[in-house]
Amino acid sequence: MATRFPFQDGGGKNATFKKHLMQRLIKSGSASIADIAKELELSIPTVTKFVGELIREGYVKDLGKQNTSGGRRPNVYGLNPKSGYFVGMDVQRKKILLATIDFNGNIVSNDESYPYELANTPEALEQLIHILTDYISHLEIDSRKILQVGMNIGGRVNPNTGFSYSYFNFSEKPLTKVLEGRIGIPVSLENDSRAMMYGEFMAGCVKKEKDVLFINLNWGLGAGILIDGKPYYGKSGFSGQIGHICALDNEIICNCGKKGCLETEASGYAIERMLRERIAQGCTTIMSEKLEAHGEFLLSDFVDAVRKEDMLSIEIVEHIGFVLGRWIAGFINILNPEMVIIGGPLSETHEYLRLPIQSAIRKYSLNLVNHDTRLVVSQLGERGGLIGACLLSRSRLLDMI
Ligand SMILES: [Zn+2]
Incomplete structure (x- = not known):
């Protein structure tokens, strides 16, 4: 499936610069052009040019003058939260948890919990697809703006190839491709423990x-x-x-x-x-x-x-x-x-x-x-895997991991 994100692969040097700039805004929050230029070791005209392009493309917003006292106050730039969304799905033994974040990493929907019996059967996979489709259809977001679904599952998974070996390995195609074919949105896969760790790292006790x-x-x-x-x-x-x-x-x-x-x-x-x-x-x-x-x-x-x-x-x-x-x-x-x-x-x-x-x-x-x-x-307890699934999917899209 073609990516919904223009800077993912093969976008050349400019796409790489833009991705670095967005990574910076995710890691340390909004910043002035001078700060971004210093941290990324780029010239001010280069950063000004890419920030301008990202604003026109809808990914970055001009947040206005910085609210500090004294001196000349520069404009501050941050990610446009509405430029894209990520759905996280945490597949557990007895339930599936789902949530959605915006591009800034804020949760924009209530966590949903669906009863589920995890089993390594085609029927359990069908039910999982049904739950995911149902969840997306009820979101108050244009599904074309969902850039990726990040899914966690236990056991052996290979996030690079998209294969899950302990569950749902019924096709010659990786599980991510099977799911993408059914829901029409790019999917990434992660092991449950790693996703929980990532949730704590990005938004928990780390x-x-x-x-x-x-x-x-x-x-x-x-x-x-x-x-x-x-x-x-x-x-x-x-x-x-x-x-x-x-x-x-x-x-x-x-x-x-x-x-x-x-x-x-x-x-x-x-x-x-x-x-x-x-x-x-x-x-x-x-x-x-x-x-x-x-x-x-x-x-x-x-x-x-x-x-x-x-x-x-x-x-x-x-x-x-x-x-x-x-x-x-x-x-x-x-x-x-x-x-x-x-x-x-x-x-x-x-x-x-x-x-x-x-x-x-x-x-x-x-x-x-x-x-x-x-x-x-x-710190995140039961929500750790879910938060991790959402944030990992954004980080994976921006090559932060
Ligand atoms: Zn064992």
Whole structure:
């Protein structure tokens, strides 16, 4: 599908200058021509020319005189928020979340949540397309102005080729092309943990840190890695699969088909198994009623149980924190990050999870190295993946990642 954005590929040197200028306005906000020229190391006439062209093309706005006291006040330029929109779609195990941002990164629609059962079947893909089409048709935005849909999904994805390997790999074409063919809008694809990390980086708990490790403690276990302010993908986009490190000497078969994976002891699946085992052994917990009544285990019920100080649930979350913390200690030794973020639905247990992780990090990482690292709980919580999907899609279009 042809891009809806004129400066994407093959636009030559001028398109590259314009993209750099727009990247600058995204990263540091509106600015005067003199400031932009200085920061981008371009001459004032060059910046004036490109800003003028971007204004005529509708992407940049003259915001008028700067509101400061004293001296000659220069005009300030910023992105035109209405010049394009990005839809973010966060595909979770039981629901799909959707939101839309304008070119300035502001959310312009209410977050929408659609019930959904994620399964690797053509029917589940059809339902996903139906939900996305329905959402776009109800937006109060001309759909021709949607420059890209950014979609997150768990498992192995290759954002460069657009293939998703763990879900919906039914065609010879990449999933992004399959979706574009159906909805008529360019689509980009991202791994869920990396998108959550990007949400925190652009709009969450990351302030000036550029080397960050994000842990997604969810039904499964994954990680997003930020190195020098950019997501780290590895050769094919498969970086961050920490859940499948062969970390344990157990006989539990993981979702990936191997055994002994870290995910078998530190994930939502592991919690459900441990709870059912302990209940069968006669342990009492407020979770027993829920597990027996619906037969279905919800991570939110477990988080509630921890908050209500259910002893067995606290014991399990502490166990997970310690098992996970030991491996995070190893990653800290390898990566020397400034920040480690504990995210995903189970991070809503906050200090019950953070403290055992902190304790294991102190015990197992090199003292000098771990002094550099701050361990925090995600700020965006459940919305992290959704915000990340929206912002990643804009950054991808502007070659910022
Ligand atoms: Zn595994």
